[in-house]
Amino acid sequence: MELTDPERRLCLALGSEVHFLPCEGAEPTGTVSGPAEAVLRLVYGRNRPEDGVSARDGVTLDDLHALFPGY
Numbered sequence: 115m116e117l118t119d120p121e122r123r124l125c126l127a128l129g130s131e132v133h134f135l136p137c138e139g140a141e142p143t144g145t146v147s148g149p150a151e152a153v154l155r156l157v158y159g160r161n162r163p164e165d166g167v168s169a170r171d172g173v174t175l176d177d178l179h180a181l182f183p184g185y
Contacts, residue, residue, distance in 0.1 A: 160184060
């Protein structure tokens, strides 16, 4: 994940639990970009089209909406 406000790079590790970890130097399999607040809304299933979150390199926003359906 490439956060733009504040600027930071994190890895999303999926397993029995979801973790966000520092990942400088890691080679991602996909990239999600956007402001930290908007990415947090995405994780909670509350993403809005105007949030400015984008996905590329092997992952789509539809993939992420399926992974984080909300409550």
